Amino acid sequence: AQTVTQSQPEMSVQEAETVTLSCTYDTSESDYYLFWYKQPPSRQMILVIRQEAYKQQNATENRFSVNFQKAAKSFSLKISDSQLGDAAMYFCAYRRNYGGSQGNLIFGKGTKLSVKP
């Protein structure tokens, strides 16, 4: 069974600085997708970034980028120029590229990010 591990329950960063959130996963599949979701205090789940496993190029979305290491099964999220609005719980998630039950997301336990002014 696939698993997703986020080893940092809490992280803290100074405003305007850079922080990296870690995520590792375990799978025997070669075709899958990885996601980072943000959950602010409002509780809404918001997609931050998505990575296709077949792509070697790391995904970027403005201040958010990932370091995808397929062989190491690592998928870290880097937030540059951190802003107060980045304070949230961040979840790493895995999804196989197939239908049926494999189409569902498998989540890590989350990392709570605090941003200090």
Place this chain on the structure above:
Amino acid sequence: NAGVTQTPKFQVLKTGQSMTLQCAQDMNHEYMSWYRQDPGMGLRLIHYSVGAGITDQGEVPNGYNVSRSTTEDFPLRLLSAAPSQTSVYFCASSFGAGRNIQYFGAGTRLSVL
């Protein structure tokens, strides 16, 4: 575009009571799922559906029931609520598997006393 709509946002039940959490999406998505979120546990899959008339169990299905009579709606039923079902519940939908984005509702915070 309303996206995924969950009702109610908050609910308090007594042990043994039953209730239905409603979920509706207006994006014509095939996939719909229910997750529960507990502190330190992330989101865990309860039940899911790959289309109208098709449902299946996820990781933590006990105590919950679902049906999918239309593409738009995917209600979650608690037949006899227990304190262990105190949690935040999320409904999500997507066009399909793989790279398709799962869109989440705003969640329902349920307390069972």
